[in-house]
Amino acid sequence: MVDRRARDPELLDALDAHKGVSYEGRAWRVLREGRDALLGASAGARWDPGTFDVLYTSLAREGALEEIYFHLSRQPVFPSKVRFVLHCLDVRTQRTLRLADLAALSELGVDTASFGDLNYQRTQEIADAAAFLGFDGIMAPSARWDCLNLILFCDRLEPDDLTDTASEVVDWDAWRELRQTLRTR
Numbered sequence: 001m002v003d004r005r006a007r008d009p010e011l012l013d014a015l016d017a018h019k020g021v022s023y024e025g026r027a028w029r030v031l032r033e034g035r036d037a038l039l040g041a042s043a044g045a046r047w048d049p050g051t052f053d054v055l056y057t058s059l060a061r062e063g064a065l066e067e068i069y070f071h072l073s074r075q076p077v078f079p080s081k082v083r084f085v086l087h088c089l090d091v092r093t094q095r096t097l098r099l100a101d102l103a104a105l106s107e108l109g110v111d112t113a114s115f116g117d118l119n120y121q122r123t124q125e126i127a128d129a130a131a132f133l134g135f136d137g138i139m140a141p142s143a144r145w146d147c148l149n150l151i152l153f154c155d156r157l158e159p160d161d162l163t164d165t166a167s168e169v170v171d172w173d174a175w176r177e178l179r180q181t182l183r184t185r
Contacts, residue, residue, distance in 0.1 A: 011129050014108060020095035020135055027057035027091045027150050028064035030084050030170060037087035037164045040154035047138055049124040052131055053154040055162075057089060059139075060147035062182065065175050070144050078172070088166040091150065093157070097130045099140040100148075116143040127151070 031037060044050035058064040064086060072078055099105055102112040110122050123140075130138055136156035142149045152162075 007129050007132060008125060011108065011125060012133065015097060015126070015129050015133055015135075018097055021093075021098045021139070023091060023093045023096055023139065023150065025059070025091065026165075027059055027089045028061045028086060029055070029057045029089065030064050030068040030086050033083040033085050033169070035085075037085075037089060037167070038162045040152070044120070044124070046120045046123045046143065047127040047140065047149075047151040049128045051128065054127070054137075055152040055154055057091065057150045057152065058142060058145070058147060059150055060142075060145060061086070061088075062179070063142045063145040063147040063149060065170065066144040066179065067142065067149070068170075069172070069175060069179070072172075084170040084172075085167050086170050087164050090163040090165050091152070092161045093136050093150075093152070095135055096137045096139050096150070097135040099126075099138065101141055105140065115141075131156075 029037060038055070040053035040055035042048060042050050042053050045054075045056070047056075048054045056067070058067060068084060099108070102110075102115065105115065105123075106112045108122070108126055110126070111119075127138060131153050134156075135153070137150060137152040139148050139150050141147075
C-alpha cells in the first residue's frame with residue numbers, strides 16, 4: 001500500500017489555472033539496449049512520485065544523452081560493457097502541463113537554486129497533482145541541459161500517441177567530446 005499524504009490545495013489551484021498544451025513532434029530517450037522505448041516505469045525520479053508509470057523523454061537529442069550520462073557518471077566506474085540506445089520518438093499529447101522555465105518552477109515552490117540536485121520531493125508533488133488533475137504529462141526544463149524535457153504519464157496516452165521511429169547505439173566517448181564542444185560555445 002502506498003503511503004499518500006493529502007495533496008497541497010494551493011498547488012492544485014495553481015496547476016488547475018493551466019489549460020495545458022498539446023504537443024506533436026519528436027522526443028528522445030536513452031535506454032539500455034533491449035528495453036522497449038515505449039514502455040514507462042514508476043521509478044520515483046524527479047517527475048515521478050512512484051505511484052504511476054511515466055516515460056521520460058527530452059525535446060533535445062543532447063538533453064536525453066546528458067540526462068543518462070549524468071546518472072552513469074555518478075557510478076564508481078562508468079559502465080563500459082552495457083550498451084545504451086538513443087531512441088527518437090514521435091509523440092502526440094493533448095493536455096500537457098508546460099512549465100517553460102525555472103521561473104515557472106519557482107512559482108510552484110521548486111527551489112531552483114538546487115534544481116539539479118537529487119531532491120525530488122516538490123517536483124514529485126507537482127507530477128502527482130498534475131496527474132490527478134488530468135494532465136497527460138509535464139514539459140519542464142531539464143536539470144542537465146538547456147532544453148525542455150517531456151515526461152509522459154503512460155496511462156493518459158493512447159497507443160497511437162507514441163512511435164519509436166529511429167534508434168542508434170550510444171557512443172559515450174563521442175558524446176563526451178561533443179558535449180565538451182557544445183558547452184564551450
